[in-house]
Amino acid sequence: MNPIEQPGLRQPVPAQGYAGDVSPQLAHQWVQSGEAVLVDVRTDAEREWVGFVPGAVAVAWKQWPGMQMNPDFDEAIARAAPGKKLLLLCRSGVRSIAAAKRATDLGCEAYNVLEGFEGDPDTQGQRGRLGGWRQRGLPW
Numbered sequence: 001m002n003p004i005e006q007p008g009l010r011q012p013v014p015a016q017g018y019a020g021d022v023s024p025q026l027a028h029q030w031v032q033s034g035e036a037v038l039v040d041v042r043t044d045a046e047r048e049w050v051g052f053v054p055g056a057v058a059v060a061w062k063q064w065p066g067m068q069m070n071p072d073f074d075e076a077i078a079r080a081a082p083g084k085k086l087l088l089l090c091r092s093g094v095r096s097i098a099a100a101k102r103a104t105d106l107g108c109e110a111y112n113v114l115e116g117f118e119g120d121p122d123t124q125g126q127r128g129r130l131g132g133w134r135q136r137g138l139p140w
Helices: 024-033 043-049 073-080 095-105
Strands: 020-022 036-040 085-089 110-113
Touching: 020 024, 024 036, 024 085, 024 110, 036 073, 073 095, 085 095, 095 110
Parallel strands: 020 110, 036 085, 085 110
Antiparallel strands: none
16 A cells, blocks of 8 residues: 555655655654654745645745745755754645755755645645645644
8 A cells, every 4th residue: 555545654654865754644743742843845825825834844945936946945954953853845745855855965854744735636636635734634
């Protein structure tokens, strides 16, 4: 079974180039326990228009419009939560993989949050119905 299909996944899934992939539920548990910090790598526009997770550190991986790399990403990640795990969250769990790899290169213990904030698109191409932080009923 694919890790994304396992909504109650309780352990990280090993990954190439970063610490691993975690379910939204495990990410929330780690944040609640204080062992990790959630870093929302979506654009400012996505957080403003779609929603955000209270308490998450906002560090865009790419900037809107144009989706150019955020030149301040490295510095902001280094300040995000020294000594704690970083849980990187994007819209669908794709950009956050690239961000987790970069954070790992910078010396952080970085994880990708599976499913992202909005999850996979449904048969009509809309997100927010098939998985994701929001659909799993976690705070937003």
